[in-house]
Amino acid sequence: MDGEKVWDVKSASPYSYTQKFSKGYDNLKEDDPFGYVMQGHLYAEAKGMDFGGWIVVDKSSGEIQFVQAPDDQTEDRDHYISEAGKVVEALMSNFKYKKPPIDPVEETYTLDGVRTSTGNKLLNKNCTFCGYRKHCWPKAIQHEKVTSRAKNKPIVWYHTLKVRNYEDHGYQEDSRVTRKDSQAQR
Numbered sequence: 429m430d431g432e433k434v435w436d437v438k439s440a441s442p443y444s445y446t447q448k449f450s451k452g453y454d455n456l457k458e459d460d461p462f463g464y465v466m467q468g469h470l471y472a473e474a475k476g477m478d479f480g481g482w483i484v485v486d487k488s489s490g491e492i493q494f495v496q497a498p499d500d501q502t503e504d505r506d507h508y509i510s511e512a513g514k515v516v517e518a519l520m521s522n523f524k525y526k527k528p529p530i531d532p533v534e535e536t537y538t539l540d541g542v543r544t545s546t547g548n549k550l551l552n553k554n555c556t557f558c559g560y561r562k563h564c565w566p567k568a569i570q571h572e573k574v575t576s577r578a579k580n581k582p583i584v585w586y587h588t589l590k591v592r593n594y595e596d597h598g599y600q601e602d603s604r605v606t607r608k609d610s611q612a613q614r
């Protein structure tokens with residue numbers, strides 16, 4: 429708090445520092461899987477002050493940046509408080525989703541401009557970080573990212589994992605024939 433506004437201090441990875449926070453408040457609002465914007469407005473509401481924004485520290489370099497929330501924030505404040513209220517209400521009730529509200533996403537790769545599905549499905553990014561993941565997706569499993577060509581492939585959450593190796597799916601970097609043959613068989 430600076431006496432007038434509430435500021436949230438965050439430590440961030442170099443990626444998050446440059447690709448998320450550096451792009452400003454509106455950009456964070458667009459893609460905010462951790463709910464930072466709602467969190468900031470709730471802190472500010474609890475203190476009866478405006479939300480100033482974030483003071484962000486790059487964990488690697490030690491650099492610091494200020495990411496300011498807009499001066500006119502009444503609309504956002506009302507929106508986030510209302511949304512938070514709905515979440516609390518749902519959590520306190522016996523309400524049950526017939527199915528989780530966020531769908532898994534198809535896993536695809538693009539070769540020569542053609543986008544192709546592997547047949548696998550990944551959990552939505554929000555679900556991978558969510559504390560209710562086990563509840564919503566009890567059968568989800570972690571596995572190396574099938575479409576990654578990195579030496580050390582990232583581990584991701586799969587909802588459906590039919591194809592475990594890129595090559596099994598027919599994709600081979602040097603062999604388009606193999607890929608086409610594979611597509612023909614499907």
Ligand code: SF4
Nearest residue numbers: 528555558560561564
């Ligand atoms: S895991 Fe979390 S984010 Fe995903 S659908 Fe369930 S409650 Fe929503």
